[in-house]
Amino acid sequence: MAISNLICRTIFLWSLWFLLPSLSDAQQLMWTTIYVDGNNQIDLWTQKAKGCQCSWDKNSYECACCVEDGGCPCGKRFPNRCAQCGLEFHCDHMCNVTIISTELKEKSGKTFGQIKSPSLQGPDACTYTLVPGQNERVEIQIYRIVNVGRHNGTKITEKTSRSQFLAYFSFTALNNTEGLAFRPKGGMRLQNTDCDWLYQDFACNKSILAGIPCILASPGYPGIYPPHRQCKYHITTSNENVLVKISFTALSLPTNCKSDYISIYQGSTRSSPLLTKICGNQRKTMEYSGSNLLLEFSSGAQRAPFNFNGFVANLKFLWRNITTEVSSTPAPNVTEPVPTTTSTPSTTTSVTVVPGRKNPTAASSGCDIFISGNNSRYGYFDSREYEWYPICRLIFHGRSTDVVHISLFNYRLRSPSCKTVIEVIDSNVEDKRSIVERICSPNIRQSKEQSEGHAIQKTFLSSENSIIITFRRMSNSASTSEAEFLSGAYYFHDEQLSGTMLPKTLCDVRYNGATSPLAGMIDNPGSQYLFKTLDGPLMCRQQFIPAVNQSISIKVQTLENSSKEPSCSTQCGDHGCRCVSRSPLKNIDHLMLLGENDFTIACLCGPSLLEWLPVSVRTWGSLTILYSIARYNWNNKGLTFSASYSFNTDGICGEHVYTVHSGEITMNNPSSAENLNNFNYQSCTWILHSNVERQLELDISSTQNRPCNAWNITVHDYDPDAQKNHLGSTLYTFCSRDNSKLFMLPWKLNTVVVRLFTISRTLPQFKVKWKSQVIRARYPSSPAPNAISPSVRVEPSLLGLLYLLYFLGRRLCFVFFETRIIFR
Structure with missing residues (x-):
């Protein structure tokens, strides 16, 4: 078998000189995170050391009880141990082993397992060859290394005793993007980052209600964490009165806190105040208040004894009742809203009310009401809840990835001739060019105003993360019923996440x-x-x-x-x-x-x-x-x-363009569905393009027997003006019940579109082969082969016979002509 087609490849070579504590060699210790749950067993395949019938003695129950799903007894030499079925012959000395995916799955039903190297006196070496199946990759996680030696780059310079390593391996499908790792739960992985996560109180609480705890974990846990990592775990709350409780259930780090440690900051960046720094192996529980916390995990270079595996922490959000009062401080610049605020007793909204400056040059004094997305993600606002000022500004300022959504419920503007004005400004500064709505008095809006049976929602959406509502009033009415006011609701929408x-x-x-x-x-x-x-x-x-x-x-x-x-x-x-x-x-x-x-x-x-x-x-x-x-x-x-x-x-699906004259499209490795009502809806196109004149032959086959409306493959003319997938007129249709069909496309039809359509619980399995016959005429006037009209359907067997006779006759004439030249 050619090396290019050889799937078998040696993935992992174990030797004692390879696992070295030097920086250059430690950089080679790369692995994929894999976690296999042992369910409190003695090991991965042994349920109990005694209590089950021995295979060689039906009267003896002194043998190990194996895990029913994949475990096999090690035999008479090791009666109190089990191993993975297919690897039980290596119970005594798992060294120089070849593990083949197909054989392992056939014998144990598993595509993953465990490698336990023997305890060797170094220098010595063991080799492990893992052979994946088609469309599989190999994942390795080393989770323990004991007593390694040293290497100077050319030879081993140190003898060792009881050198050993333990590892998990997995044959994983190539299209599996997650692997088998123990992963943090209840949070969201931040895209385009190495290991950063976001945890929000509402998402974690929803996860807990679903029976899934909210968990933080270091990369690769319970395996050894990778070197030179800075992983950020952003923890946010929707209200400043929410208490964050972090409980470390597992902690295994060096004790010196120099290169491997956990830092917790009161804020969203490393420049925020540092609350604590954690290292060592002591479990801890901490509680913090605040709307933003940053937990950062840092790791340095790897060094012996290679047994630190990071941390696991449970995360809970607890509500605390705190009564606060409205603050009164000098007004800051509008372009820099106050980041931390307090809550008014009458509303759940976190705001800061700031009276305007007594500035002689100003036309009038006013108030600024700051509502920050860091403290409250949604809530009400009502101008009647605050002290009257001729000018009041409601300043909504969200996080950098937020947009602000505003809905005006009610307003009463009674002054004549636009003396009272509401201006909605899509900016973080007052700028007439950014006014998106201007409401003049007199004007009254009631929340129950309806038109044709449904409510009118007067909403505004910011283009960035700030909106200002300016409310200018002429005078203060003594009567509450006559007072001018506005009320509504706001919502900070995080576009990066939602x-x-x-x-x-x-x-x-x-x-x-x-x-x-x-x-x-x-x-x-x-x-x-x-x-x-x-x-x-x-x-x-x-x-x-x-x-x-x-x-x-x-x-x-x-x-x-x-x-x-x-x-x-x-x-x-x-x-x-x-x-x-x-x-x-x-x-x-x-x-x-x-x-x-x-x-x-x-x-x-x-x-x-x-x-x-x-x-x-x-x-x-x-x-x-x-x-x-x-x-x-x-x-x-x-x-x-x-x-x-x-x-x-x-x-497999997408817009693919093939310019080669022959090839194959296949889909024959469907993933198993997680639930019964799991539907695949596909509309895939493959464009077969050629710059030369050709006769294109399509051979489409399938082993399935499904209705044509479950899935089908159609062949189309290429239409450059078509808006969607360049689909022109339909030439042929293939259904899985056809089993196999050969289609000969018209001569000189150099570009066609092959389209798959499916709506079914089962992924389609098919193979499309194409081959081009490029016919070069001896003279320009030589006739081209007869073109097959798309509207005329010729059976594949008859078409193939005619095609074969045509080329066979032409070839015989050519051979005869050449022979006459040679022997004349």
């Missing part, structure tokens, strides 16, 4: 696979105060657009309907889920998963959905969650749901 909010919408967002987090949790909108006055239909779209060579997966995990009337029911089949109802769908609360061009993949409705959930959809195009409530109000919000999403690195 998608890009679309302007002129109340709740539509868009996630882009190139810039958004690769995975996260999503739920229904409608819980923020922006929706407080809404009374009518509510429709929100959350769209996910994968980048090139990405797919998007969404799993709806829970869905509950407050209405118990069975006005709608859900039915799921091989081609998706549908809503069954006698009433129009717009009159029913429902959730839809839509593919490109709003193709309905799944529709979910009704009071009881437990038999269908979870419902998952994976597609290589855009995927949209449509949340539709027929009649929404604050006390009856309709459907509630929770779902997870992930952008997956996956290059």
Whole structure:
């Protein structure tokens, strides 16, 4: 077998001189994080040392009890031990071993295992060769190394006793982007970072309610953490009265705190005040207040004894009740809002009210109300709650990745001739060029104002992270009923984590696979105060657009309907889920998963959905969650749901252009579905392009027997003016039930588009082979082969026979002609 086609490759070579504490050699100690749960067993494959029947003596129960799922007894020589099935012959001396993925899976049912090297006296060496299967990679995690020697670069200079290492290995699918590692839970991995995470109180609390603790962990835990890492764990709260509790359940670091340590900062950066520095191996529990904490894990160069494996910490957010008063301090510059604020007793909003300066040059005095996204992510505002000033500014300032969403509920402007004005300014400074709305008196707005059955929402969305609302009043009325005021709600939306909010919408967002987090949790909108006055239909779209060579997966995990009337029911089949109802769908609360061009993949409705959930959809195009409530109000919000999403690195679908004259497209290694209603929606295109005249032959085959509407492959003319995938007229269609078909394309059709379409629980399995016959005429006037019209269907067998006779006859004439020249 040629070396290019040889899948077997030696992945890991163990020798005692390789594992050295010097910096240059330590840099070679790279591994992939793998975690295998032992479930309190003696080891990975041994359940108990005694108590089970011996295979060589049916009357004896002095032998080890093996793990039923993959464990086998070591035999008579080691009656109290078990090993992984397929490796039981190496119980006594696991050295110079070849582990083949296919054989290991056949014997133990597992694609992962453990390497326990023998205790050797060095210098000595053992070799381990791991042979992955097709479309697999090998992952190694070394989690313990004992008593290694030293090496000067050319030879071993130190003898050792009991040198040993322990490691996990895994044969992992190439398209698996996560591996088998123990990973932090309840947080969100920050994209384009090495090991940074974000933990938010609402996400962690939701995770805890789902039975999943919120956990921080060092990279690779429980294996040895990698060297030279600075991992940041950002911890944020939505209210300053939330207490952060960090409990270290495992801690294994050097005791000197010089290069390997944990730092906790009161703030979001390393320039923030340092609260504590942790090292050693003592478990600790700490509580901190504040809306932003930064836990940073730092590691230096590796050095003996190679047994420090970092930390694990539980994270909890606790509410504390604190009564504070409105502060009164000199007004800062508007462009630099106060970062820390207090809470007024009458509202949950964290604000600072600052009276205006008594400046003789100013036209009038006023107040500045600062509302910071660091202290409160959403809430109310009402000018009647603050002392009257002729000019008041509400300054909303979020984090760097925030946009500010404002909804004006009520306002009463009674003064004549625009004497009272509300100005909404899309900026962090007062600038007339940035005014997006100017409301003049007299003007009155009531929160229950309706038009054609649904509420009018007067909303504003900032282009950056600040909005200013300026409220200018002529005089203060003594009567409360006559007072001029404005009220509304605000929401700080983090676009880095929660998608890009679309302007002129109340709740539509868009996630882009190139810039958004690769995975996260999503739920229904409608819980923020922006929706407080809404009374009518509510429709929100959350769209996910994968980048090139990405797919998007969404799993709806829970869905509950407050209405118990069975006005709608859900039915799921091989081609998706549908809503069954006698009433129009717009009159029913429902959730839809839509593919490109709003193709309905799944529709979910009704009071009881437990038999269908979870419902998952994976597609290589855009995927949209449509949340539709027929009649929404604050006390009856309709459907509630929770779902997870992930952008997956996956290059099988996408826009591929092939310019070679022969090749193969295959999809024959589908991943197993996590749940029953797991649907694959694919619309993939492959463009076969050639710059020379050719006869193109397509051989399409499949081992499946599925309906044509489950999946099919079509061959199209290439249309350069087509807006989507350059799909021209359809030439041929292949269904899996056809088993195998040979298509001969028209002569001189140099560019065609092959398109796969599927909507099914099962991924399609197929193979597309193409081959080009480039025919070069002897003379310019030589006739071209007969072109096959796309509208005329010729059976593959007859077409192939005609094609063979044509070339065979031509070849015989050529040979005869050449022979006459040679022997004349």
